[in-house]
Amino acid sequence: xxxxxxxxxxxxxxxxxxxxxxxxxxxxxxxxxxxxxxxxxxxxxxxxxxxxxxxxxxxxxxxxxxxxxxxxxxxxxxxxxxxxxxxxxxxxxxxxxxxxxxxxxxxxxxxxxxxxxxxxxxxxxxxxxxxxxxxxxxxxxxxxxxxxxxxxxxxxxxxxxxxxxxxxxxxxxxxxxxxxxxxxxxxxxxxxxxxxxxxxxxxxxxxxxxxxxxxxxxxxxxxxxxxxxxxxxxxxxxxxxxxxxxxxxxxxxxxxxxxxxxxxxxxxxxxxxxxxxxxxxxxxxxxxxxxxxxxxxxxxxxxxxxxxxxxxxxxxxxxxxxxxx
Amino acid sequence: xxxxxxxxxxxxxxxxxxxxxxxxxxxxxxxxxxxxxxxxxxxxxxxxxxxxxxxxxxxxxxxxxxxxxxxxxxxxxxxxxxxxxxxxxxxxxxxxxxxxxxxxxxxxxxxxxxxxxxxxxxxxxxxxxxxxxxxxxxxxxxxxxxxxxxxxxxxxxxxxxxxxxxxxxxxxxxxxxxxxxxxxxxxxxxxxxxxxxxxxxxxxxxxxxxxxxxxxxxxxxxxxxxxxxxxxxxxxxxxxxxxxxxxxxxxxxxxxxxxxxxxxxxxxxxxxxxxxxxxxxxxxxxxxxxxxxxxxxxxxxxxxxxxxxxxxxxxxxxxxxxxxxxxxxxxxxxxxxxxxxxxxxxxxxxxxxxxxxxxxxxxxxxxxxxxxxxxxxxxxxxxxxx
Numbered sequence: 001x002x003x004x005x006x007x008x009x010x011x012x013x014x015x016x017x018x019x020x021x022x023x024x025x026x027x028x029x030x031x032x033x034x035x036x037x038x039x040x041x042x043x044x045x046x047x048x049x050x051x052x053x054x055x056x057x058x059x060x061x062x063x064x065x066x067x068x069x070x071x072x073x074x075x076x077x078x079x080x081x082x083x084x085x086x087x088x089x090x091x092x093x094x095x096x097x098x099x100x101x102x103x104x105x106x107x108x109x110x111x112x113x114x115x116x117x118x119x120x121x122x123x124x125x126x127x128x129x130x131x132x133x134x135x136x137x138x139x140x141x142x143x144x145x146x147x148x149x150x151x152x153x154x155x156x157x158x159x160x161x162x163x164x165x166x167x168x169x170x171x172x173x174x175x176x177x178x179x180x181x182x183x184x185x186x187x188x189x190x191x192x193x194x195x196x197x198x199x200x201x202x203x204x205x206x207x208x209x210x211x212x213x214x215x216x217x218x219x220x221x222x223x224x225x226x227x228x229x230x231x232x233x234x235x236x237x238x239x240x241x242x243x244x245x246x247x248x249x250x251x252x253x254x255x256x257x258x259x260x261x262x263x264x265x266x267x268x269x270x271x272x273x274x275x276x277x278x279x280x281x282x283x284x285x286x287x288x289x290x291x292x293x294x295x296x297x298x299x300x301x302x303x304x305x306x307x308x309x310x311x312x313x314x315x316x317x318x319x320x321x322x323x324x325x
Numbered sequence: 326x327x328x329x330x331x332x333x334x335x336x337x338x339x340x341x342x343x344x345x346x347x348x349x350x351x352x353x354x355x356x357x358x359x360x361x362x363x364x365x366x367x368x369x370x371x372x373x374x375x376x377x378x379x380x381x382x383x384x385x386x387x388x389x390x391x392x393x394x395x396x397x398x399x400x401x402x403x404x405x406x407x408x409x410x411x412x413x414x415x416x417x418x419x420x421x422x423x424x425x426x427x428x429x430x431x432x433x434x435x436x437x438x439x440x441x442x443x444x445x446x447x448x449x450x451x452x453x454x455x456x457x458x459x460x461x462x463x464x465x466x467x468x469x470x471x472x473x474x475x476x477x478x479x480x481x482x483x484x485x486x487x488x489x490x491x492x493x494x495x496x497x498x499x500x501x502x503x504x505x506x507x508x509x510x511x512x513x514x515x516x517x518x519x520x521x522x523x524x525x526x527x528x529x530x531x532x533x534x535x536x537x538x539x540x541x542x543x544x545x546x547x548x549x550x551x552x553x554x555x556x557x558x559x560x561x562x563x564x565x566x567x568x569x570x571x572x573x574x575x576x577x578x579x580x581x582x583x584x585x586x587x588x589x590x591x592x593x594x595x596x597x598x599x600x601x602x603x604x605x606x607x608x609x610x611x612x613x614x615x616x617x618x619x620x621x622x623x624x625x626x627x628x629x630x631x632x633x634x635x636x637x638x639x640x641x642x643x644x645x646x647x648x649x650x651x652x653x654x655x656x657x658x659x660x661x662x663x664x665x666x667x668x669x670x671x672x673x674x675x676x677x678x679x680x681x682x683x684x685x686x687x688x689x690x691x692x693x694x695x696x697x698x699x700x701x702x703x704x705x706x707x708x709x710x711x
Contacts, residue, residue, distance in 0.1 A: 027345040238644035260686035287657035
């Protein structure tokens with residue numbers, strides 16, 4: 001299967017997806033970007049749930065609400081936050097499918113179950129995705145039906161595992177209610193309902209990883225991520241930056257550092273542009289500590305460029321449609 | 326604990342820290358210093374950047390066809406002219422696991438049964454911390470061979486960094502756990518039907534029914550087959566894990582903790598330092614890497630944040646404004662990183678060495694610049710500021 005024929009265009013992606021998996025290497029500002037994206041989608045009319053898996057909760061600080069403690073908490077208009085413990089979901093499935101309370105208790109207390117719930121490869125991922133599915137179907141008690149779940153996913157390598165695990169698990173199990181859930185989850189991530197957002201720094205290793213992730217998505221799912229966010233980019237230097245005709249300025253180490261960092265960013269951005277089809281957003285390095293203020297600022301940057309990216313993407317899709325007609 | 330790469334000890338240096346902090350580059354730079362001081366040194370890394378691979382001259386096996394894949398773990402001599410030799414090797418966790426299976430399997434048939442079991446594939450990648458464990462397993466393997474006077478291990482990017490540290494213990498506890506004993510039971514009769522069980526009583530029947538009802542039997546069948554095939558290996562595997570654990574805890578092994586700059590990284594750093602010490606391992610210096618320098622003529626950082634918040638979304642107007650905002654950004658970064666460092670030092674015992682490595686304009690692209698980075702680190706480690 002050649003790449004061009006296998007790839008689905010990320011048409012209308014971001015604004016109609018039911019699940020957006022936000023992934024990226026550690027330390028690239030993924031959580032703050034997830035929060036910003038959540039705000040942005042909510043403002044565009046989507047009832048949005050920001051879902052955090054990391055037990056060391058920090059998204060509530062970025063969204064300026066108290067810790068969710070596992071519950072779905074409102075953040076603002078159409079915006080909600082939840083810190084999910086995958087084990088709770090597995091427990092819920094057991095309770096849901098085994099109708100006798102006493103047996104449920106015994107199962108939950110057994111060492112075998114403990115090991116299984118903690119350790120069965122892929123089970124945790126199935127639980128997370130199953131939860132997302134229930135959220136968009138409006139099946140979660142005392143919670144509104146959600147249009148889009150924005151998932152702050154684990155770092156890149158594990159992010160792709162999140163997407164492939166459900167299929168593996170379904171195949172390994174074969175039969176039974178858990179297999180049904182795994183199959184539904186696998187279909188959900190493979191379908192039009194789900195998209196991937198990749199956050200990266202414009203530096204060598206994160207860019208390598210992002211390109212690998214993109215390739216992996218193309219190979220396994222026949223599609224590319226909906227959006228690439230290049231975060232923390234040093235600002236362009238003023239035209240008169242003290243350097244003359246290629247010579248490095250001796251006098252100003254600040255300018256020298258700034259120029260070199262910017263050059264690394266530009267080099268890596270160029271590499272991305274060359275190999276990354278589809279919408280991209282570049283976000284500058286901002287002198288703001290992680291927190292709600294940073295999220296607001298990021299959202300401003302994302303909003304602007306998102307509109308542009310989506311507009312040019314639509315134009316490109318229309319051009320393509322006309323050409324093929 | 327002080328770290329002097331020129332001295333004879335430690336023979337084993339383990340670099341730990343979260344992903345993306347420049348651990349691998351620092352490990353390689355220290356390798357050069359160690360070789361320069363006359364020690365035959367091996368640097369073992371996971372996943373270095375292409376640039377670093379080029380710098381060290383360890384090729385990318387993926388680029389050179391299938392035959393080269395087998396050579397992935399080969400130790401490649403780095404073309405570095407020094408009193409000691411420097412070798413580098415790229416770790417491949419899955420290959421180590423396969424080899425471990427091959428070594429401990431009683432015969433070829435048993436080995437094939439394991440390697441071909443569908444569950445092995447699943448398990449090899451994702452049993453909590455197994456990849457991390459394989460890194461230390463490989464370290465043990467090489468350490469036992471005794472061909473090097475110093476080994477510097479760059480640990481893998483861990484999902485939760487601590488997975489790596491707890492991996493040997495977790496393997497042992499998994500091997501000893503009831504789950505395994507139950508998995509090792511004969512679950513199925515010859516027709517592949519679940520066998521009735523009396524020994525587990527009502528609880529057991531409940532659990533079995535749960536597994537049957539919720540999980541389905543295919544996974545259980547694969548798991549059961551896998552563990553039965555694996556059983557002859559457990560004794561060797563378990564003993565091995567215990568020895569690896571002993572090696573990590575030996576007084577001759579030192580841990581170097583590499584951290585990112587900025588106050589928001591401190592909780593991770595402290596968590597890591599505490600875990601290392603709780604495990605009874607020898608925490609050496611903490612290196613805070615890529616610290617933004619402060620420039621004397623930069624803007625007053627305190628006003629920067631407020632200004633930035635006001636100007637968010639507005640485009641800079643003209644060169645003067647661009648330059649001013651850039652200087653403000655650098656002032657802010659420098660100030661935040663300084664603040665992060667003092668906060669970290671304040672939270673650590675007074676005798677804990679915290680060395681800071683400045684953000685350099687350029688990443689090392691040849692052995693010369695990598696050596697310069699190594700020398701800079703070596704200086705900071707042997708003459709710490711406090």
